[in-house]
Amino acid sequence: MADSPTRRVLVIGGGASGNAVTILLSRAGIAVDLIEARPDWNATTGSGITLQGNALRVLRELGVWEQVEASGFPFGTLGITTPDGTVLHIAEDIKTGGDDMPATLGMQRPQLQQILIDAVRTSGATVRLGTTAEALDQDADGVLVRFSDGTEGRYDLVIGADGLNSATRAAIGITDRPEPTGMAIWRIAAPRPEGLERTDLAYGGPAYIAGYTPTSENTIYAFLVEACRDRASIDPATYADEMARLAQAYGGVWPEIAKHITDPTKVNYTWFDRLLLEGSWHRGRVVLIGDAAHCCPPTIAQGAAMSLEDALVLAELLTSGRDWDGELLQSYYERRIPRVRTVVEASMQIGQWQLDGVRDADLPGLIGRTMNSLKELP
DSSP, rough: TTTTTEEEEEEOSHHHHHHHHHHHHTTTTTTEEESSSSSSTTTTTOEEEEEHHHHHHHHHHHHHHHHHHSEEEEEEEEEEEEEEEEEEEEEEETTTTHHHHHHHHEHHHHHHHHHHHHHHHTTOOOOEEOOOOOEEEEEEOOOEETTSSSOEEESSEEEEEEEEEEEHHTTTTTTOOOOOOOEEEEEEEOOOOTTTOSEEEESSSSSEEEEEEEEESSSEEEEEEOOOOOGGGGGGGHHHHHHHHHHHHHTTTTTHHHTTOOOOOGGGGEEEEEEEOOOSEEEEEEEEOOOOTTEOOOSEEESHHHHHHHHHHHHHTTTTOOOSHHHHHHHHHHHHHHHHHHHHHHHHHHHHHHHTSSOOOOOOHHHHHHHTTTTTOO
């Protein structure tokens, strides 16, 4: 198996982790089919994303760093403010990607997705949009997959990168599901106010956290975190009104941001969830990466980084010359789980402190320890 020239891989899901592993495996000469349920490949979805150095390090390995750098807004500090906008503390961000990469870069999520889409398109992989895997039939040597369009394909390995509510995870008999943490987030993209050059976070007021991140020279995304409400009780037509109401309590640049919270279709409302699969991330020749295996609140902005690192580590192992067997796939899990667990537990702890109203929590200490641990290569 190790020397077979005909290895075929199916990647289910075209988000960050699925796109990344597709690029890396295709580059190594492996035949990769990527399927994505959404016909638009999620190319216009989302407001903004915060990428720290360890995520940028993977994007450099993918060969897209120049495009990401040109599209995003790099910065190296984090501000803590009062609800009225008074700056209490400015912390230097830890360079988790090495001294030659920015500590942090904000960018518009659709821009990142388009950059990755373009890289997948040029990698030689076969892409099928609006397509799902309807059945996975495994034997000792591979997986026969039946697709939603009625076709079939046989693969040496299937990679489930289909996100938080992964159908692949359920199909291979893993019953774990994401659990709500009790918090939810409102997000919107907006023009960048003059002088806004880093992420600032305000703790307190009607929201647990009010923050924003520059995503280009001209744009930001702003977010407000509150206790989660029954989504059915919030009419999507009122999303802008709801977010603007929360934003009114915050000073600094928030009044300028609030002027642009007018279109409910531009506002995203999402619950925070937690998931961490323990024991293994594979069953037979189907393996999970990214949000299909783990997710956590974005309280330290490491979700995308963990997913991208999954892709990097799995691709490294699959191109190492070793047999594609249970031992190799278990070694992928064992490399990833300590690092991912550290991020999930720290992210959950920060959220829990907010929910419990803990005023003397060692937030800087926890973030510092966590981010320092991520400076090592994954």
